[in-house]
Amino acid sequence: xxxxxxxxxxxxxxxxxxxxxxxxxxxxxxxxxxxxxxxxxxxxxxxxxxxxxxxxxxxxxxxxxxxxxxxxxxxxxxxxxxxxxxxxxxxxxxxxxxxxxxxxxxxxxxxxxxxxxxxxxxxxxxxxxxxxxxxxxxxxxxxxxxxxxxxxxxxxxxxxxxxxxxxxxxxxxxxxxxxxxxxxxxxxxxxxxxxxxxxxxxxxxxxxxxxxxxxxxxxxxxxxxxxxxxxxxxxxxxxxxxxxxxxxxxxxxxxxxxxxxxxxxxxxxxxxxxxx
Ligand SMILES: Nc1ncnc2c1ncn2[C@@H]1O[C@H](COP(=O)(O)OP(=O)(O)OP(=O)(O)O)[C@@H](O)[C@H]1O
Numbered sequence: 001x002x003x004x005x006x007x008x009x010x011x012x013x014x015x016x017x018x019x020x021x022x023x024x025x026x027x028x029x030x031x032x033x034x035x036x037x038x039x040x041x042x043x044x045x046x047x048x049x050x051x052x053x054x055x056x057x058x059x060x061x062x063x064x065x066x067x068x069x070x071x072x073x074x075x076x077x078x079x080x081x082x083x084x085x086x087x088x089x090x091x092x093x094x095x096x097x098x099x100x101x102x103x104x105x106x107x108x109x110x111x112x113x114x115x116x117x118x119x120x121x122x123x124x125x126x127x128x129x130x131x132x133x134x135x136x137x138x139x140x141x142x143x144x145x146x147x148x149x150x151x152x153x154x155x156x157x158x159x160x161x162x163x164x165x166x167x168x169x170x171x172x173x174x175x176x177x178x179x180x181x182x183x184x185x186x187x188x189x190x191x192x193x194x195x196x197x198x199x200x201x202x203x204x205x206x207x208x209x210x211x212x213x214x215x216x217x218x219x220x221x222x223x224x225x226x227x228x229x230x231x232x233x234x235x236x237x238x239x240x241x242x243x244x245x246x247x248x249x250x251x252x253x254x255x256x257x258x259x260x261x262x263x264x265x266x267x268x269x270x271x272x273x274x275x276x
Pocket of ligand 1: 017018023024025044045046047048049050051052221
């Protein structure tokens with residue numbers, strides 16, 4: 001494998017749910033992601049963003065095209081990925097610490113080592129929780145925490161096995177704006193410190209520009225990447241930067257691109273069911 005190869009290569013992918021007459025969610029979708037890059041994916045509602053995440057993490061096979069991550073064709077759920085969703089889906093009968101440690105019971109080589117090295121793993125989980133402001137909450141249950149705190153814990157759970165790839169699907173979508181902005185900064189700090197490759201799906205264009213190195217815009221369904229904006233601002237980014245003209249201009253450009261994509265939808269819709 002050449003060292004210049006992208007970390008994730010998604011080439012000409014199509015995805016149809018439910019057989020030949022089913023819903024064509026993606027078609028001709030191509031994107032490359034470099035190792036350690038922070039990518040945001042934005043686009044009209046229902047354009048196939050979550051579907052793209054499922055294909056990259058191996059939760060669904062693509063109908064056509066190829067998905068290669070870390071030099072390997074993705075044909076099963078990726079153990080090198082950590083995932084975060086809008087709903088933190090914590091197990092209510094487990095404490096926060098036990099929830100964070102859950103991936104270690106599933107993902108090798110941690111699963112094999114967990115019994116012998118439990119104390120070290122537990123220390124790591126505690127340190128992670130402390131880094132997102134949750135020191136002291138380890139023994140609480142998820143239902144004893146606010147939505148924002150659960151989302152912080154869920155970020156720790158996504159990171160506990162040191163994933164090379166962090167896939168985040170609308171992780172802050174259900175939170176109020178202040179909590180959301182707080183967590184942008186938490187996520188940025190985590191990324192700067194650990195440098196996983198991140199693919200973030202979001203509807204929030206400020207969030208996309210604040211966090212990402214590059215923002216990819218998808219067309220309406222069947223989704224494909226139709227535009228890309230490189231975010232030129234240095235790190236760490238601060239909340240007040242989001243009000244600077246260069247920042248808001250970029251947000252507006254993205255908004256216009258998504259508007260254009262939405263307007264193009266009826267023409268594309270003609271081909272949805274029977275397209276190859
Ligand atoms: N499991 C499934 N079975 C059948 N159709 C599905 C399934 N999952 C998604 N779809 C369809 O595929 C299309 C793309 O859905 P997807 O959830 O990927 O879009 P999205 O861009 O993430 O949507 P949103 O922005 O609203 O979250 C939609 O028409 C959706 O109804």
